[in-house]
Amino acid sequence: GAVVSQHPSWVICKSGTSVKIECRSLDFQATTMFWYRQFPKQSLMLMATSNEGSKATYEQGVEKDKFLINHASLTLSTLTVTSAHPEDSSFYICSARDVAGETQYFGPGTRLLVL
């Protein structure tokens, strides 16, 4: 089956630093990748949709200058949380949609803790 990896799985950083999270589709090409965040016991919240080779589309209320997304290839998208603050601590999950465009496969997620 389709596999999506994320790296790192855990990150702890100091307030003010930037953190980069990578999302890779391992055995399929993903023209579209999605970035979500999820707080404990809450639903997935879509942050942005990223298409390979073009600018990401951000959801309302998500600061594009704070959450930088780059989708440089058909198998890699990155999310950079710039100048992270404690309120950015969350579970960040990426997903990739296969070429047929129907099914989204999720990465294992990255837990970010900003001290």
Place this chain on the structure above:
Amino acid sequence: EDKVVQSPLSLVVHEGDTVTLNCSYEVTNFRSLLWYKQEKKAPTFLFMLTSSGIEKKSGRLSSILDKKELFSILNITATQTGDSAVYLCAVPNTNAGKSTFGDGTTLTVKP
């Protein structure tokens, strides 16, 4: 605006019980409905449904779609404690390029 509503929001059963989870939707340009299971990590894919009345089955899990009444159900028979999870239903909007997710049903299976 696309809408996906899941019910119940939470459910507690005992091992061996059978459960039915519901997902209703209102979306434009419907093509498919997806079910996921989320434990303590990210969601894992269960089923994709595109046609009405055709049951998809995987072990003790099965799902069916009714495109006329705009809903899907996910059945789990002979539940086990390992089935405890949040079950998510999602409908991709091919025009918008993203999926609308329901809030999920939290299933707890007690021994």
